[in-house]
Amino acid sequence: MKRSDNSKFFIQEHLLREGLFHGGIGNKQIEEILLRNGYQPISFPFTYDFSWKAKLSRAVFLSKLLFVLPAKASIVFQWPLHARIHVWLVKLLKLLRPSIQLICFLTDINGLKDNDLHTLQNERKLFGQLKWFIVHNNAMETWLLQQQPFAKVALLGFFDYTAAPNSSDRSKSKxxxxxxxxxxxxxxxxxxxxxxxxxxxxxxxxxxxxxxxxxxxxxxxxxxxxxxxxxxxxxxxxxxxxxxxxxxxxxxxxxxxxxxxxxxxxxxxxxxxxxxxxxxxxxxxxxxxxxxxxxxxxxxxxxxxxxxxxxxxxxxxxxxxxxxxxSKGRCLLNALAKLEFMRSSGQPAQNGAG
Known part of the structure; x- marks a missing residue:
């Protein structure tokens, strides 16, 4: 385990429960890769407790978090976010802490996936307020830039899949x-x-x-x-x-x-x-x-x-x-490195999978 970098964080949703609750194995492995590479999880208290006391605790945690995060922090989050308070965190950070880099990893776009125009309208509105994105491929990048022309985008290429590759022989067949x-x-x-x-x-x-x-x-x-x-x-x-x-x-x-x-x-x-x-x-x-x-x-x-x-x-x-x-989680790390280069240099980076 690498030492935590106190300026790098991610909003944690997928490793909080056993099994697959929201999303799939890919979403969990994204959080595992971030943890292994020094990103600190932002995890609210009493995650699956919906009592008024738990909600109050999360509100207090949110208010404190807004002011203790470092000025030049980078925060990665996977979209869609499933907890409402996580969406509020992103919106409030954008409003109150503009120096913080919010990196939106578009793992899914629910409005497109479900052909739900109301959801898509809400997603477009949020994307229009953000700047830094990781997207799957050129087609998703083209769509995103139509919604947010000033977005800074890194292509993922391939989802990381942290399992052992299978090098066994295969021959062509039908x-x-x-x-x-x-x-x-x-x-x-x-x-x-x-x-x-x-x-x-x-x-x-x-x-x-x-x-x-x-x-x-x-x-x-x-x-x-x-x-x-x-x-x-x-x-x-x-x-x-x-x-x-x-x-x-x-x-x-x-x-x-x-x-x-x-x-x-x-x-x-x-x-x-x-x-x-x-x-x-x-x-x-x-x-x-x-x-x-x-x-x-x-x-x-x-x-x-x-x-x-x-x-x-x-x-x-x-x-x-x-x-x-x-299998080593390099695709996500390469995309994050490209965004870091763009942030530090003010120049676009070459996209790719390698």
Missing amino acids: GVAFAGYLGKSLFIKDLDKLPGITFLLYGSTETFLLHRSHNVHYKGVQSPEDLPGVIEGAFGLLWDGDSIDGLEGVFGNYNRFISPHKLSLYILAGLPVIAHSDAGAASLVRNFNIGFTVNALTELEATIEAISDEEYQEMRRNCLQLAAVI
């Missing part, structure tokens, strides 16, 4: 893995229309999506720490929404802006990635040569057949090179 909460990915009900591809599904789901099919195999639920070492197949699929023909529906549209945590899962597993050509992560897949993009899943069979064994192994080697960075 086996395609898909992992995550399957219940929101309605396109999987039509995978039987792609009989030339074998789909391997990992995660919790509703049974109606898993009707019998010779080419769709449900592999159950694995812990995030174990999954990179046990996931099967030759490719990992980044897809969402209602259709195998494109990014349709609310979740399909959201895929145009994000780099899902499962992208890093596939990289750690040594699985070249398949993404939609218009997905937010598509440029990462192409630029790092860690897979390929398609416009519809009906293109999978012909595209896989056209990839040579050597091309496939080169994609795998590129995945494993990235895995060495992702």
Whole structure:
């Protein structure tokens, strides 16, 4: 454990309870990386106590906190913030302590994700008051700069995934893995229309999506720490929404802006990635040569057949090179270093994943 730097903090929400309460394993690992690298947690008292005494204690803590934080402090927080008092902390610091650097890590944008215009309007209003951001990729950066033209932005590239990379041998085949909460990915009900591809599904789901099919195999639920070492197949699929023909529906549209945590899962597993050509992560897949993009899943069979064994192994080697960075938490630290450079020099920094 590194010595705490008394000017670096983060608002803690995800390590306060066992299991996954808000967000996913990626949110917890972000806080673990910050802790390991000297960031001090800002944790309010009586977090899950809603009695009037607990609320009063948190209000007193907030009022004191506003004036004891160092003048040039940096405070990282993940958006969305789930505790109302954390949102108040950000707003009051912006108003009363403008010298403090507030770094908003956009892990999700709920208004876009849920197609909720009221929520999106509130998020845009808050983003317009902030300056420093970490975003997933170029697509999210473009969207953010439309809302806040004066934002200073660092690209994350890939979510860190602090598990052991899987360097076991794989060979090209038509086996395609898909992992995550399957219940929101309605396109999987039509995978039987792609009989030339074998789909391997990992995660919790509703049974109606898993009707019998010779080419769709449900592999159950694995812990995030174990999954990179046990996931099967030759490719990992980044897809969402209602259709195998494109990014349709609310979740399909959201895929145009994000780099899902499962992208890093596939990289750690040594699985070249398949993404939609218009997905937010598509440029990462192409630029790092860690897979390929398609416009519809009906293109999978012909595209896989056209990839040579050597091309496939080169994609795998590129995945494993990235895995060495992702598994050590370097993506977040690199993004924070870029923002620190921008703050200290007044100059924009080069963005990237490495």
